[in-house]
């Protein structure tokens with residue numbers, strides 16, 4: 001049967017929500033589950049097969065090093081940061097059982113594939129990984145912050161030139177129920193383009 005003839009229940013997709021790092025704990029996804037999550041990222045639409053993004057898995061000792069990089073970045077961006085703020089930086093690296101860095105690496109080899117499209121591809125990969133984590137029963141969140149623009153953090157992840165360190169995906173078991181964020185409604189978001197031009201759905 002062609003894939004397009006298959007219908008899947010997608011109601012679970014509509015309930016995805018992010019889980020703050022402080023609500024994540026052990027156990028981590030198994031290696032096989034993590035491979036599934038990462039493989040979901042590889043299904044992102046990719047105009048021109050540019051492979052315009054990178055994913056880096058941080059190991060336990062890598063996360064310990066990252067904690068110190070985050071603290072140093074915080075010290076640079078906010079010299080008067082408090083100990084509590086430094087502790088939160090460490091926590092962002094150390095608490096999530098799985099931590100992935102996601103970079104967009106726009107390329108110029110095919111002028112018809114714009115930088116915006118390539119960043120969109122990286123975003124699609126991130127959302128696919130979030131959905132896969134959620135589908136497997138884990139909590140996840142993407143966090144960026146000023147640390148992603150810090151030269152030493154960028155250097156640590158091999159970000160060059162116009163590369164964007166888009167953020168870090170934290171994944172783990174939900175140990176405390178996330179607070180649901182308000183979603184826009186379709187009436188707020190959806191516009192219709194018809195023969196008369198643009199309109200909202202209700203008029």
Ligand SMILES: Cc1cc2nc3c(=O)[nH]c(=O)nc-3n(C[C@H](O)[C@H](O)[C@H](O)COP(=O)(O)O)c2cc1C
Nearest residue numbers: 016017018019141142143144145166167180181182
């Ligand atoms: C690339 C990217 C970076 C983000 N960085 C942050 C961040 O640094 N801090 C933050 O509070 N939320 C950040 N978010 C938003 C959260 O990941 C999350 O979407 C938000 O808390 C809303 O929760 P929801 O996904 O359940 O709607 C980022 C989202 C994206 C796509």
